[in-house]
Amino acid sequence: MSFARRLGKSFRREAAFLARNPWDLALLTWLPLVLCGLIAWQLSAGVVRDLPVALVDAERSALSRDIAIRIEGAPGLRLASTVTDMGEAEALARAGAVEAIVLVPPEATRRAFAGQGQITLYVNAAHSAASSTIQRDMAAIIAAANAREAVEQIAAVSPPGSVRPAPVKVTSVIAFNAPASQEQQLVSLLHPALLHILFMLAVVSAFGRELRDATVAAWQPDRAALAGKAALYVLAFMAWGAMMTAYLAGFRGWAMAGGPLLLMAGYFAMFAAYAGVSLLLLGLTRCMSQSLSLTGLYAGASFAFAGAIFPVDQASGFARVWAEVLPFTHFARLLAMDWITGAPAAAAAAPLMPLGLIAVVTAVPGMWLYLRAAERPQDWGRR
Template structure:
């Protein structure tokens, strides 16, 4: 192992040992954040989402519909409000995500053979639970409507005249058939948390040498090639620590929680490694261009913090603006999210995911090529040391 790399690695480990908060950033803080996400999403599938029913009809049909809504696994009739004002108050106070309104004369319309309407209002401010509640309400109402249509036809025309629908849709879920939010979100949020903390930690480690004026005593004595090894040695402890977190996060879902990996675990971990390398390139770019710890940290937080929203894993990019699609392409996490879906959930061929690894390596090469030379030269420029 090159002397410069080994000495820098020992130097950084000694620094972490002596500085509580820097050590905390890579040890117990990631653990708390990963555990909080894991516990919050451990239920997997949303159940018993509270809704409010306003029954203006008071008929047997309305009572049966309320019973069916409450019996649905994804819903819970938390309240039967006397009017829409009371139902609105329940939604505003977050006691319910949706309101189901049964108007007067609904049962009469059904008995006459007309098409009655059951109105559903939902709170789009909480789009995920409200959307799930709305889908469940629609399924319950449609199933009840189909039963009523069959019953009425049998009464009017006789059981022998009942005809099955000439066309039906059969839906087959290809991946994540359980519809688990734990499987979908925890697998994505854990690396999103890790790469953000990782980039803040390495940007801080590089920028600290400039802020404290220690970059000269650290790098100036090394020739250019050894200086590159020294920078690599400084960042190596962080890379190893966060690869350990990647193994733990993957083992939690695949081992402890039992979610099957359709593709290759080795390729997923290789994806983690190349994602970290890509963000090393980004950190070198920001520190090398700004040569200021505070500015580089601000850029790092903005760059890595926006990754989850623009990765295209939760919010589709197909109809997004040109800026959103461009910003997504400039984020290494976007390539990692694709690799994760391909290997964990979809079982895609390894050749498809290798493309994402190559994309992430480009970030390392470009960032290091632009940011590393001015950072190394800064070791011989004491006039820029000490800037915050």
């Protein structure tokens, strides 16, 4: 029998098994849909809006009323309550009723006339997405209040000619993601982060199950059969990758700067690498449950190490090495360049190399170990 026919036979055998076993099928059907759907729905607001803010108004002046009105008008903020005491505001923040506290201290107006007015903004840094929105909006509010003060108040009491625009004017823009939407950045990364964990669980289960149930005896795998079985999962999860990309790039409108073909090549290379790692884990432990536990350890924290949200270049040497051996890190780099920044294809495709390398380095010994275990009945049935 030719390689292609043995591959096809193994593919159909796996498909028939999944058709009979709904819980195994769940791992590549409704579970990815539910989990990716939850993330997509939760983050669909994208740009955080109407975050509740408490105003501590220790002055009760025209200035504090002006700031209150501007907070109400800011797109990202909502004035949830106005209190006179900082302790009261802190209690609201601890209870989660407000995300930030704006403090207008006593005598703020008098100090503002002297050019020394200070407004303090307390933000909850644990909510990094929310706190950056609040800081941006508050900076704009204070700049606007300053401009008004300069024109209406200070100009009246200052010598003529002394009210001038600030000497350096800074324009900040975010390239490639103009609304600084967290939806594009987070969802585009969280979907593959979920998919690669589910993929690895499905592949470890598919190959581990044959050893556990001693069905390798009937299957009699060779390299073609291994490829045929893995191909079904690679295809299924690439379909999910394509669907989630279509949702975000098409339906939600976060158009891709580069091309979808490169992204799909990235998905393919990432899944090939995780398939290699899965085989290696099984070849080493010859035990499905232990391989699944190790999968959790290996793939469970990839999102933290990918360097996409928090940069890992400043982390410890161990963390940097660990990040490099996780295929997801390289996929995240490819995704950022292909989807968000639109780098030239040569630069954006560069992460395919390490992905291919991980796939080869793990799949070659993994296949050898797995095929050896498949011929040794004493390695079957381990739990």
